[in-house]
Amino acid sequence: MxxxxxxxxxxxxxxxxxxxxxxxxxxxxxxxxxxxxxxxxxxxxxxxxxxxxxxxxxxxxxxxxxxxxxxxxxxxxxxxxxxxxxxxxxxxxxxxxxxxxxxTRGHRMTFSSLHAHALPLYTSFGLDAWWPLLYLRGRVDALAAPAGWQAAAASPASVAAAELSWTGVDRSADHQAWARRPGGAGVLAVRDGEVMAAGTVGGAGDEFGVTHLAVTPAADDVRAAAAVLAVLAGLAPEDGVARVCLPAPHPAVRPLLAAGWRAGEFDLFMATEPGLLDPCRAVPSPALA
The missing domain is CATH 3.40.630.30 (Gcn5-related N-acetyltransferase (GNAT))
Structure with missing residues (x-):
């Protein structure tokens, strides 16, 4: 070392x-x-x-x-x-x-804070800044699931199996850990009986919301946005307020802002290549992506 x-x-x-x-x-x-x-x-x-x-x-x-x-x-x-x-x-x-x-080899990424030392340090390890990750918060009763969409409860194993089938990445251990957080639970976004997204929600206090959501690659921008809105509209936080972290280009950002949701802070997605996360599909955990 x-x-x-x-x-x-x-x-x-x-x-x-x-x-x-x-x-x-x-x-x-x-x-x-x-x-x-x-x-x-x-x-x-x-x-x-x-x-x-x-x-x-x-x-x-x-x-x-x-x-x-x-x-x-x-x-x-x-x-x-x-x-x-x-x-x-x-x-x-x-x-x-x-x-x-x-x-110097390998695919690397992080969500960098805006600390003055962070950007130069990460770029020296081969990463570049590609887009901001917005920490959006707002009232869930300001949202409605789009027509034909609903959020359904699911086990962490079912959620992980859906994500594995779409991405080839096994996130079973992460979904199990996320589900053990306060208020943690697996969730599916379903459109006319077809599962379009799978993820986990939960978190303590003002961190409660969507922890991580994977979207089927078959979803276009409209369906990617609808999946996020359906999951958020199905939440029932005690104070009525929830959180989701979205890449700034994500198609769900505009309808959330129009519904009164606001970004109180943001991090920078930094990676060796921009395609390590799709900013129009990813709904990542800032800690574990």
């Missing part, structure tokens, strides 16, 4: 979770499905790769990747890369990323 400016990078272990949580909280990452959440980090330890940067015997930063797919077409998703504010500029972030992404 590389060492930069007295930073040691090593593989994370479960005993590191309290210190990882402390770094996450120090950087403002206090959401339920993030570095301070043991369920999220345990999932990454089991199904991805997590490293920590250690300075002076203490964890000063952490980073994590999750492989999406297998073989030569697999994509390495950078889920997290955070450094304690007290050691910003120490080289910790670069050292951890070099451990997670050695060499």
């Amino acid at each position: 590389p060492a930069v400016a007295d930073i040691e990078v090593r593989e994370a272990v479960p005993a590191d979770l309290p210190e990882i949580a402390a770094v996450a909280l120090a950087t403002g990452q206090d959401e339920e499905w993030g570095g301070a959440d043991p369920a999220y980090m345990t999932h990454l330890l089991a199904h991805g790769r997590v490293v920590v940067g250690v300075a002076g015997g203490s964890v000063a930063g952490f980073g994590a990747t999750r492989p999406l797919g297998s073989g030569p077409d697999a994509v390495s998703m950078l889920c997290d890369l955070f450094v304690h504010p007290e050691v910003h500029g120490s080289g910790c972030g670069r050292a951890m990323l070099a451990a997670l992404w050695p060499g």
